[in-house]
Structures are given as C-alpha cells and as structure tokens.
Amino acid sequence: MKTLRLPIALQQAVMRSLREKLAQANLTLGRDYPEPRLVYQQRGTSAGTAWLDAYEIRLNPVLLMENPQAFIDEVVPHELAHLLVWKTFGRVAPHGKEWKWMMESVLGVPAHRTHSFALESVRRNTFPYRCQCQQHQLTIRRHNRVVRGEASYRCVKCGEPLVAE
Template sequence: MKTPRLPIALQQAVMRSLRHLLQLACEKLALLFAEPALVYQQRGTAAGTAWLEKWEIHLNPVLLLENQQAFIDEVVPHELARLLVWKVFGHVPPHGKEWKWMMQEVLGVPARRIHQFEIDSVRARTFPYRCGCQQHHLTLRRHNCVLRGESEYRCVRCKSLLKPGDYSPS
C-alpha cells in the first residue's frame, strides 16, 4: 500500500498538539525537553510508536487520515508520554505506572494502551497455518521465511510446528 500524502493542515494540527503537550510537560515537570521529530511512516495496524533513543514519534498516516481528531487526542499524547517517561525514569515497562502517571497527571489524557480505530484499511494479508490445537495467521514476511526455509514457527500453546493450511480438528 502506498503511503498517503497528508494535508499540510493536518500535519500542522498534529504539530500544534505535540508542542502544546510538550509545553505542558515542561511546565508540570519543571524540566526542558527537546521537540521530538515526527515521522509519518508507521505501517501496519499500529497507530504510532515512540523511538526512544532517536527521540522520534512515528505515526501511521493511513490511520491518522481516517481518525484525525481522535488520533491527535489519543495517539500523539500516548507516544509523547512514552518518550517523556524514558527521559525521566529510564527503562521501565512501556505502559506501566510511570506511563499512566505521565498520561493522566502530566498530560491530562486518559491512559489507554491500545487504540480503537477500525483497521481494515491497514490490515496485512495473512496466511493460514495450523498446529495440533488451533489455526494461526502468519504475516507475509513470516510466510515467506517459512517458504524459503529460513524459519519455522511453533504454537505457544501446544508447542507443535506450524504447517501451512487450514486447521481441522482431529
């Protein structure tokens, strides 16, 4: 899928939100933080990711276009909080008590770990595989690794090797 071109006004709205939240954090924490880079290249079903060491926020342009205000209200603070927590507390669980505190008390946003956006437009094609107990769906990348003999995958439940094909209980 080709990455859509985002309207300048939408990119500016995202940046305004980021700057507002960053200023709020600087004031409430009495610390200075550099402005993180925004990268609109997140793919798949993730709305965004925080790249801690690079001090970047990667955003999914497809989901942003489809869920503009909700994305700005939820995803931008979520990923900024991840960066801020890393700077203030170091390596801690990604959505632990520090992140919840940062979201709610510092940024004033409800702490939700996952988005509720419709993802049909970004869902990757999957391939059916089976084990002894259930059906699995492997991504194109993992499917190709199996075909090339580079990887094999096991079910975490029954530990048997995944085989291509639909599941049919014995």
C-alpha cells in the first residue's frame, strides 16, 4: 500500500487544533489531561477513530487531505471528545449524553456523529444492496458476512432488511 505524505503545514494545523481543544477542555474541566498520540493510519471510510486504551487518535490521511478544514474544525475535536469522555466518565455509550456534552459544552463544537465527506477516493469494493427507500453500498466484509449467512443488515431509515441487487 502506498504511503501518503501529508504536508508538514497540514500536520501542524491538525496538532494545533488538538492542542487548542485539549487546553480548552483542561481549563473548563479543571484537569490536566495529557496530549494524545496522533497517528495518520486510519483506513477505509472512517475519518478518524479514538483508541481509548492506547490514548490515541487515528486520522484518515486521504480524507484529511481532501477535507483539511473540516478535520481541523470537526474530526479532531470529535475524536478528542471520545478520549476525554473516557478519561472523565469511563466507558460509556460512544455518542451518548456525555460525549454530546463534551463536544458542545466543553469543546464548543456541534455534536455530529458522522461525517459527510465524499468517499470515492477511499471506498474499496462495494456491493449494491436495496431496501424499500434507497440503495446501499455494503463493504466487501459485510457482503461476505451476508453471503456466509453470518449477518443481515437493516436500513436505519425504513428498518427494512437489505437485499442484494
């Protein structure tokens, strides 16, 4: 797999965002939480993930390059909020009331659970499935689980089972 070289200025902007939001949280919460490790290894369609036990934020370098300001303004605080919630409250629902409070009241960022980035550049093989209201694209992993009879999926909008086209 080819490694994507991120411009130093972009890495610095991401780190600056992380440090500013962490300082804001530490001040608001009266804490001194350490700076998490930043890793640019997230793959697939996820913009980022927070690894709680490793106290690490993994960012998708391809989506970062394509959406730099949104990462700085939204994705970095989103993942930082997961780590801060874990440090403050322990294990709770990933996007529950504690996370929403951390995002909005502490970090001052709207609490959006998912991103709306274009995914053509990071989407691998997908398979078309359909429900009553729309078409879905399942990853090869989910498609194979359906084929093997290990899983079935439902539409989050209409609740109907997804059927291969």
